[in-house]
Amino acid sequence: MRATDLLTVGEVAQRSGFAPSALRFYEREGLVSATRTSGGQRRYQRSVLRRLAFIRAARNIGLSLDEITAALATLPDGRTPTRADWARLSRSWRSRLDDQIKALTRLRDGLESCIGCGCLSLKVCAFTNPDDRAARAGAGAAFLPRLLREPD
Amino acid sequence: MRATDLLTVGEVAQRSGFAPSALRFYEREGLVSATRTSGGQRRYQRSVLRRLAFIRAARNIGLSLDEITAALATLPDGRTPTRADWARLSRSWRSRLDDQIKALTRLRDGLESCIGCGCLSLKVCAFTNPDDRAARAGAGAAFLPRLLREPD
DNA sequence: CTTGTAGTTGAAGTCAACTTCAAGTCAAGT
């Protein structure tokens, strides 16, 4: 029987999709907070779920925990954040995604014109030239596939 | 004065853009090889530059070193790889990039429709729902920005 | 009150892809 409307770490884990160990980690890092029972166990407010939803979304977009911490710090101090607050925070993600998509598209289109020649030249090929800004932006693709492959 | 047409690790580093430490690491991992002088210093064939160009390009696309190792293993044993060999290896990258672009586009379009409501619901929002395959594919965006930001 | 599930902690481990370090050796120009 639930004492109040507070949630245990297991319940939050279940409902947020984060492992309990991740929740404890986030608490150490200051991303979420919880009260404690007299015995020292964590009890979460329901609002932590939205906060965790924000964290998950931000991670999906590609923000680091540091960036997420910074974003969360701009939330109003006293009151519970409103939808408008969350919307404001996520608005900047669009251009970020646009940039990522552009970088990948550039990379793909460059690849199209490179495949035929099989050159992979260190001097001219956008895929390999280490001084080429575009190629470096393209390097953003690194690590993406690891996660893309995870679903199976 | 160069003894033969072999390259020192410093020269290869300079011309490939990889740090000497990375070249040593790649050698330990079996991605590249080198002969040695009588004194034990590495001497590289010129062809290693193309191999390294391939490695850089593959990293830019997002392949792990394990995958690159596997790809390189399909190169012909005895002879020096031709352009056609390299082109064959890089051909499969296109669909990989297509998938990445699709995943990010899906994420962005989902974001568009989410921003207005500020919901970030754990139940319905594609950005946060941990059981949503699309959201998980979207998780591929993670780490991308870290690299996108590196150019400066 | 007993039992079993769920929770607690700090420290250490994991992963990938390298980099850094310390202590020493080699190669090449003068």
Place this chain on the structure above:
DNA sequence: ACTTGACTTGAAGTTGACTTCAACTACAAG
């Protein structure tokens, strides 16, 4: 021959975001 810069090694460190571990404690149902 000497000097100097480039090279050698294995081991350990780095980064981010967690997970795993061992040993122990709390809570709630019956």
